[in-house]
Amino acid sequence: MTHDEAIKVLKTIREFYPKYDISREKAKILIPQLQRMDYTIVLKNLSEFVVKNHYPPTIREIAGFPPEENPHIEYAKQWRIEAAQVTQETKKSFHQKLQQLFQKMARHESHHLGR
Numbered sequence: 001m002t003h004d005e006a007i008k009v010l011k012t013i014r015e016f017y018p019k020y021d022i023s024r025e026k027a028k029i030l031i032p033q034l035q036r037m038d039y040t041i042v043l044k045n046l047s048e049f050v051v052k053n054h055y056p057p058t059i060r061e062i063a064g065f066p067p068e069e070n071p072h073i074e075y076a077k078q079w080r081i082e083a084a085q086v087t088q089e090t091k092k093s094f095h096q097k098l099q100q101l102f103q104k105m106a107r108h109e110s111h112h113l114g115r
Contacts, residue, residue, distance in 0.1 A: 001042065006034035009042055009062075017056035030059055038066040 001009075010027065014020045022030075034042065041064025049057045 001035050001037055001039035003031060003035060005039040006031040009034055009039070009046065012043075012046060013056055016050045020056040033059055036065070038064050041065070 007027075010022050010030065014022060042062055045062040045064050046057065049062055
C-alpha cells in the first residue's frame with residue numbers, strides 16, 4: 001500500500017469512529033506498518049470490522065498482507081511446461097524402464113525375504 005493509501009485507511013477509521021484519536025506520533029508508527037499491507041485486503045477487513053464493532057479497530061484487527069510468493073509453484077509450472085514438450089516415445093521408454101526397475105527391486109526384496 002502507498003503512503004497516501006495508508007493515510008486514507010486512518011482517515012476512514014476516523015470517519016466511522018469520530019472519537020478515534022490519531023496523533024502525528026501514532027501516524028508515524030502506523031503508516032509504515034500499513035504500507036507493508038495490501039490496501040484492498042485492509043479495506044475489506046475494515047469494512048467487515050465496522051459492521052460488527054462499535055469500537056475502533058487496532059491495526060492488527062484489520063491487517064491484510066499480500067500473499068507470499070511460493071517458488072515451488074513457479075517450479076511446478078515450469079516442470080509442467082517442460083514435461084508437455086517430452087515426446088510420447090520418450091515417456092513410454094521412461095515408463096518401461098521404471099517398471100523394469102520396480103520389478104528388479106521386487107525380485108531383490110523377495111530374494112532377501114526368502115533367506
